[in-house]
Each structure stands twice: as structure tokens, then as C-alpha cells.
Amino acid sequence: MRTVDWIVFAAFLIYVVWDGMRRRDTARDLEGYFAGGRRIPWWAAGLSIMATQASAITILGTTGQGHEFGMDFVQTYFGLPFAMVLLCIFLVPLYRSRAILTPYEYLEERFGPLTRTLATLIFLLSRCLALGVVIYAPSVALSAMIGLETWQSVAIIGTLTTLYTVVGGVSAVIWTDVKQMTVILLGLALILFVLLRDLLPIYSPGQLLDLAGAAGKLNALEVEPEYGGLWPRTLAAAAAGGGTPSFWEEKYNVWSGLFGGLFLHLSYFGCDHSQAQRLLTSRDATQSRLSLLLSAFAKVPMQVVVLAIGVLMWLFYAVHGQPMLYKTLHVERAATVELQPQVQALEQRFAAALAERTAQMQRLAALPAGPTGDPAALRDYQAAVRAVVAVRREARTLVGGATDLQGRPKDDPDTNDIFCRFILDQMPPIVLGLIVAAIFAAAMSSIDSVLNALSGVTVVDLYRRWLRPRCSEAHALRVGKVLTLAWGLLATAMALFFAGGGSVVERINEIGSFFYGSLLGVFTLALTVPRAGGTAAVAGLLAGMATVLCVRFTLKVEFLWFNVIGCVAVVAVGWLVASMRRRTA
Amino acid sequence: MSTSPSPSADSPPPLGSWPRVYALVCLSAVAVMALLWWFTAHHNLRPGPP
Numbered sequence: 001m002r003t004v005d006w007i008v009f010a011a012f013l014i015y016v017v018w019d020g021m022r023r024r025d026t027a028r029d030l031e032g033y034f035a036g037g038r039r040i041p042w043w044a045a046g047l048s049i050m051a052t053q054a055s056a057i058t059i060l061g062t063t064g065q066g067h068e069f070g071m072d073f074v075q076t077y078f079g080l081p082f083a084m085v086l087l088c089i090f091l092v093p094l095y096r097s098r099a100i101l102t103p104y105e106y107l108e109e110r111f112g113p114l115t116r117t118l119a120t121l122i123f124l125l126s127r128c129l130a131l132g133v134v135i136y137a138p139s140v141a142l143s144a145m146i147g148l149e150t151w152q153s154v155a156i157i158g159t160l161t162t163l164y165t166v167v168g169g170v171s172a173v174i175w176t177d178v179k180q181m182t183v184i185l186l187g188l189a190l191i192l193f194v195l196l197r198d199l200l201p202i203y204s205p206g207q208l209l210d211l212a213g214a215a216g217k218l219n220a221l222e223v224e225p226e227y228g229g230l231w232p233r234t235l236a237a238a239a240a241g242g243g244t245p246s247f248w249e250e251k252y253n254v255w256s257g258l259f260g261g262l263f264l265h266l267s268y269f270g271c272d273h274s275q276a277q278r279l280l281t282s283r284d285a286t287q288s289r290l291s292l293l294l295s296a297f298a299k300v301p302m303q304v305v306v307l308a309i310g311v312l313m314w315l316f317y318a319v320h321g322q323p324m325l326y327k328t329l330h331v332e333r334a335a336t337v338e339l340q341p342q343v344q345a346l347e348q349r350f351a352a353a354l355a356e357r358t359a360q361m362q363r364l365a366a367l368p369a370g371p372t373g374d375p376a377a378l379r380d381y382q383a384a385v386r387a388v389v390a391v392r393r394e395a396r397t398l399v400g401g402a403t404d405l406q407g408r409p410k411d412d413p414d415t416n417d418i419f420c421r422f423i424l425d426q427m428p429p430i431v432l433g434l435i436v437a438a439i440f441a442a443a444m445s446s447i448d449s450v451l452n453a454l455s456g457v458t459v460v461d462l463y464r465r466w467l468r469p470r471c472s473e474a475h476a477l478r479v480g481k482v483l484t485l486a487w488g489l490l491a492t493a494m495a496l497f498f499a500g501g502g503s504v505v506e507r508i509n510e511i512g513s514f515f516y517g518s519l520l521g522v523f524t525l526a527l528t529v530p531r532a533g534g535t536a537a538v539a540g541l542l543a544g545m546a547t548v549l550c551v552r553f554t555l556k557v558e559f560l561w562f563n564v565i566g567c568v569a570v571v572a573v574g575w576l577v578a579s580m581r582r583r584t585a
Numbered sequence: 586m587s588t589s590p591s592p593s594a595d596s597p598p599p600l601g602s603w604p605r606v607y608a609l610v611c612l613s614a615v616a617v618m619a620l621l622w623w624f625t626a627h628h629n630l631r632p633g634p635p
Contacts, residue, residue: 070629074621081614085607213628220621220629254618286596289603296610300617371630378630 001424001432008433009440012183013160016444019179020164020172027169029473033480034101034456036171036281045278045287046294048177048449050302052275053268053295054184055446056138056439058306064415066310067317070217072252074303076560079262083269084296088289090527091270096285103276103523104461110526112534113465118541119522120461123273124454126515128487131450132494137416138443139495144328144420154495157443162488165448166481170281170456173448180441187438188305190431191423195312198426202319207365211318214364214371214378215385217311220304222253232555248557260560263567264513267520269295274453313422318361322388324350324395326421327414333399342398350391357384451491455484513559514552517566518544524567525574532578540574 001009027033040048065073091103100106104123108116139153148156164172199208212218229246237243250256269275269292279288324347325331334343360381367373371381393411400412423435459480464471471479521544525532532540547569548562557565600606 078614078618081610085610088603088607209628214630216629216631218629219625219631221618221625223622284595286598289598289606293606293610297613300614304621382630 001436002429004429005433005436008430009437012434012437013440016176016179016441017160017164020176020448021167023168023172023175026171027167027477030101030459030476030480032171033169033477034277034452034460036169036174038281038283040171040174040278040281040283042282042287042290043294044174044178045282045291047181048174048445049269049275049278049291050295050298051177051181051184051442051445052449053299053446054181054302054442055134056443058303059184059188059439059442060137060140060416060419062303062306063310063313063419064417066217066307067314067418068310068413068415070212070215071220071304071307071311072222074220074300074307075222075252075254075257076261076264077300077303078254078257079259080265080299081296082258083262083265084292086266087270088292091276091523092279092285092288092292094527095276095279096288101280101460102273102457103271104273104457107522107526107537108465111522111532111537115522115534115537115541116461116465118538119271119519120457122515122519122541122545123457127272127274127450127454128491128494131447131454131491132497134443134446134450135491135495138439140416140420144417144424151496154492157440157447158488158492158495161444161447162451162485162492165451165488166484169480170277170452173452174278174281176448177445180445183434183438183441184445187435187441188309191309191427191435192305192312194427194431195309195316199312199315199319203315203365206370208312208315210371211361211365212311212315214381215314215318216382217314220307225253225255226250232557234554235556238556246556248555248561251558251560256558256560260558260563263520263563264516264560267516267563267567271519271523272453272516273457274450277449277453277456310418313418316422316426318357321354321358323421324392325399325414326417327396327400327412328417330396330399330412330414333401334395339399343395346391346395346398350388350395353384353387353391357381357388360384447491451484451487454487454491455480458483458487513562513566514548515545515566517548517563517568518570520563521567521570521574525571528571529575529578531582532574533581535581536574536578539577540570540572543573544570 026037026039031037062073094106095103098106098109102120104116104119107119135154135158136150138157139150143150143153164176203211209218225247227245227247227250229244232246232248233243238245238249247255278291282288282291323331325334333339360377361384363377364371364374364381367377371378396412396414397409400409402410402412404410423432427435459476463479463483464476468475518541522537522541525537525540529536544566548566551557551565552562598606600609
């Protein structure tokens with residue numbers, strides 16, 4: 001980065017920390033610290049909800065997804081608007097008619113203390129694990145850009161975010177989120193502008209659509225499943241290459257997005273305190289509903305734009321030539337003496353594959369009737385696109401150092417590094433600094449919310465519930481601040497643990513999906529089975545998590561479905577136990 | 586909990602009633618999905634087998 005970029009970046013960080021810390025006046029009691037004094041306007045809470053979900057992963061991982069796999073990831077969000085409506089109807093009145101600080105307080109009222117504590121522990125475990133990944137993602141970017149070690153980047157992000165969250169509480173979280181979301185949107189708009197300014201003089205919008213579409217990158221909504229099987233294969237059969245691939249193992253399609261995504265987002269926004277806390281910070285239920293509905297309107301279009309940036313980056317590289325390796329670690333390993341002969345051979349094949357892809361692209365773009373006008377040209381273009389992908393995969397496998405369970409070398413994906421490489425190489429001065437600031441803004445806006453939520457749940461649902469029920473407000477507030485600091489340190493340590501390869505964006509959702517279905521299930525049980533009591537709820541919760549774990553380790557099923565499976569299992573077992581106990585009684 | 590309850594009555598919903606607001610959200614979501622379906626159907630060509 002140039003000096004001017006550093007100035008922009010540092011100015012942003014200083015401003016955010018200052019802005020967060022000056023909110024300390026509103027954090028004078030427990031309700032001020034964890035619920036913003038219930039005076040946050042709906043639009044600020046709504047932007048904060050969006051900023052928390054739009055972590056650095058939205059920028060790094062999702063643009064990488066667009067570059068590598070096209071737009072199919074947007075389908076994950078199709079259930080979100082409907083989830084928001086259901087939450088407005090069922091959960092917002094439930095929360096706002098009670099003077100609660102966390103959703104798990106309601107569970108005690110409905111099922112007793114054991115269910116509340118179990119749900120609390122599930123939340124703490126799942127969020128702490130996921131938070132490690134959220135800190136790790138932007139640290140990769142920082143390491144790649146300025147040559148720091150990953151642990152140093154993790155320490156910087158973790159420390160700054162923890163600092164203002166400890167001092168300012170949820171008000172600091174929300175008001176810094178508003179500024180961070182603004183910088184994120186500005187950064188995305190600038191990248192879009194730079195890409196279009198480069199590509200449009202070379203190809204018309206119609207040609208760009210044809211080229212991306214012919215490469216299978218415009219797969220925004222797939223109705224027809226790719227795999228025909230109805231029953232999921234076992235993992236053993238899949239590993240041996242046997243059985244018919246089933247509908248359930250297709251990662252993203254409209255059905256998994258609508259149903260799996262519906263359950264995922266119901267749980268994330270309604271039962272995960274890092275998001276549900278916003279519903280408790282507004283003045284009344286109307287304001288809480290409006291803050292949720294902002295995401296219902298804006299999230300899917302925003303994801304479309306982010307993925308489109310990824311596809312445009314792919315087109316940019318297709319036009320101008322692309323690096324064989326994006327990850328800094330890969331590039332360094334490729335330069336080592338022992339790998340040089342194999343890397344040189346791969347580089348020659350890659351150069352040939354790129355030249356062939358460029359030639360086929362120009363041939364396809366010149367067709368007056370579009371790509372379907374000449375099936376041979378389309379076939380050759382798609383083969384050339386596949387050839388580039390294959391050589392890149394081979395190169396990543398060679399230099400990545402990743403191995404499978406049998407110790408064989410395997411692909412080490414660089415999905416999260418594509419965006420970093422692009423902005424470092426292509427962005428003009430000041431814009432680069434602003435976009436790096438946007439990546440950090442995205443990271444901090446997600447981390448601060450979770451830190452405040454983890455601390456709030458620990459104080460309200462564990463400390464004040466079990467350890468010091470009669471402690472004063474001032475004492476609880478002090479404990480809350482100390483716990484925010486402690487969670488910040490622990491999450492930073494978790495980030496170091498997670499410092500591995502793979503697509504970060506998927507890993508976050510996978511971690512959530514292990515627990516989210518069950519968490520949602522217990523709230524659903526509370527609302528739909530009036531006779532269910534504490535025993536039914538606890539049995540359901542345990543059964544839900546056990547079912548998800550069984551499915552995860554035996555069947556080839558994609559993670560979005562875990563949310564549906566977990567929720568259905570909790571409600572079914574809870575209903576069964578409630579019925580049996582009633583009969584026994 | 587010892588915290589104070591929600592201090593004021595709910596302010597009125599936009600468009601006069603919540604069912605109208607929810608209908609608008611659902612319709613706009615369906616419209617966006619229909620647009621994306623049309624976009625995929627017209628522009629995306631799923632690559633054939635190698």
C-alpha cells in the first residue's frame with residue numbers, strides 16, 4: 001500500500017475507535033450497556049443488523065465465490081425475507097412484551113432454568129467458534145497486503161474492536177456499525193465502478209453477459225437440481241465413488257436456499273443473541289420490526305451486487321490474464337527450489353490454457369447470434385474455461401501442502417485471496433486505502449456485536465442467574481465489561497486456532513448450522529406445543545443436536561439442510577416426550 | 586429481570602397495517618427471485634460434461 005492509502009486506512013480505524021468510545025455515557029447501567037437504553041432508532045438498528053451479517057467474509061469470501069463458482073451462493077439468502085416476516089409476526093411481540101435483555105430469559109419463563117442454560121451454552125459455544133473465523137478472515141487480507149504474520153493481524157483487529165466494545169457497549173456497537181456499513185457500501189460501489197470502467201470499453205454489456213453466462217457464472221437461480229437422487233448417499237459410499245449423488249448434496253439451489261435458508265435465518269436473526277439483541281434496543285415493537293424488514297428488502301439485492309463484483313473480477317482476469325496462484329503462501333512455496341521444475345511446467349501449461357481461453361472468448365464474443373449461435377464455439381470456450389480451472393487446481397494442490405485423510409495431496413482453495421490480489425494490483429491510490437478500511441469495517445462490525453452479545457448472555461443468563469442473583473446493577477455492569485474483554489481475548493485465540501485454508505464464508509455457516517436448527521427448534525416448540533414442558537424441551541434440544549451430528553458424520557447432506565433437520569428433530573422429540581408425559585400423568 | 590419494561594405504546598405501522606407491510610415484503614422477494622430466474626434462464630449456460 002502507498003502512504004496515502006495508509007493515511008486513509010489509519011484515519012478510519014482511529015475514527016471508529018474514537019466514535020465507539022465516546023458512547024460510554026449511554027452505557028451507565030445494564031440496560032444501557034446491553035440494550036442501548038432502548039432508544040436506538042430503527043434505521044440504525046437495521047443497518048447494524050446488516051453490518052453484523054456483512055462481515056469481512058461478505059467482501060472477501062463472497063466475491064471469491066462469485067469469481068470461482070458464479071452467482072449460485074445468492075440462493076442461500078432466498079429464505080431471508082420470509083424469515084424476517086415470520087420473526088416480526090411471532091418473535092418480536094414475544095420479546096417486546098417482556099422486559100428481557102436476552103432471548104434465553106424467555107426460555108426460562110416457558111420451560112424452566114435448565115432449558116435456558118442449555119440454550120445459553122449452545123449460543124456461547126457456537127458464537128465463540130464462529131467469531132474466531134470472523135476475526136481470521138480479514139487478518140488474511142492484512143497479512144497478504146502488508147506482510148504481517150497472521151497472528152499479528154489477528155491481534156490488531158481483536159484488540160481495537162474489543163477496546164471500543166468494552167467501553168461503549170451496544171450503543172458503540174450499533175453506531176460504529178452504521179459508519180462501517182456506509183464504508184462497506186462505498187467500497188463496493190468503487191470496485192464496481194473500477195471494474196465496469198475497465199471492461200465496458202472492451203466488450204458491450206450484452207457481450208459481457210454472454211461470456212460470463214457461457215462460462216456458467218450467471219447461475220443465480222437454479223430450479224432444476226443438478227443431481228437426480230432422492231435419498232442421500234452415505235459418506236462411505238460417496239468417498240468410494242459409489243451410489244447416486246442426491247438432491248441433498250447439492251450445495252446451493254433454490255430449494256436449499258428457500259427452506260434451509262429460511263430455517264438458518266429464522267434462527268440467526270431470532271434466536272442468536274448477536275442479532276436478536278438489536279430487537280431489544282429499539283423504542284417499541286414497531287421499531288424492532290422495521291429494523292428487521294430493512295434486511296428483508298436489501299439483503300438479496302446486496303448479495304447479488306457482491307457476487308456480480310466477483311463475476312466481473314473473473315471477466316477482468318479473463319480479458320487481461322490472471323495469476324495462476326492468488327494466495328501469498330502459495331506464491332512463496334512455488335518459488336522454492338525443490339518445486340521449481342514442476343511449477344515451471346505448470347506455468348507453461350497455464351499460459352497455453354490462458355491463451356486458448358482468450359482466443360475462444362474473442363471467437364464467442366464475435367458471434368452475432370450470441371453463444372448459442374455456434375454450439376462448437378460454445379463447447380470450445382467452455383472446454384478452455386475448464387482447462388484454466390484444472391491447471392489452477394493442480395498448481396494449488398502442488399504448492400498448498402494440504403492432504404486428505406489418507407495423506408494424499410489435495411486442493412488448497414484460494415477463494416478468499418482472489419479479492420485481495422485484485423485490489424492490491426488494480427485499485428488506484430486512496431481507493432485502495434478505503435477498500436482495505438471497508439474490509440476492516442466489515443470485520444469489526446461483526447466482531448463487536450458478537451462480543452457484546454457473548455458478554456450480555458454470560459452476565460444475564462449465567463452470572464446473575466446462577467452465581468450472584470442479588471448482585472447490584474453497578475456490579476453486574478462491571479462484570480459485563482470484564483467479560484467483554486475476556487471474550488475478546490478468547491475469540492482472538494480462537495482466530496489463531498482457525499488459521500487454516502478453505503472457504504471461510506462456508507465454514508461460518510457450517511459452524512452455525514450445527515447448532516442453529518436446534519436453537520430454533522426449542523423456540524418453535526415453545527410457540528407450537530403448549531403442553532411441552534422443561535423435560536420435553538431439554539430432550540428435544542439434545543436430540544436435535546445429536547441428530548445433526550449423526551447426519552453430518554454418516555450421510556452426504558449439505559450444511560444448509562442441517563438447520564431444517566435440527567429444528568424438526570427438536571420439535572418432533574419435544575412433542576413426543578410431552579405426549580408421553582401427559583399420558584403417564 | 587429487573588430492567589424496565591418497554592416504555593411506550595407501539596407507534597403505528599407504515600402503510601396502515603402490518604399485514605400490508607408483510608405482503609409488500611413477500612411480493613418484493615418473489616419479484617426479485619422471478620427476476621433472477623429470468624436472468625439465469627436467459628443468460629446462464631450450464632457447462633456440459635468435459
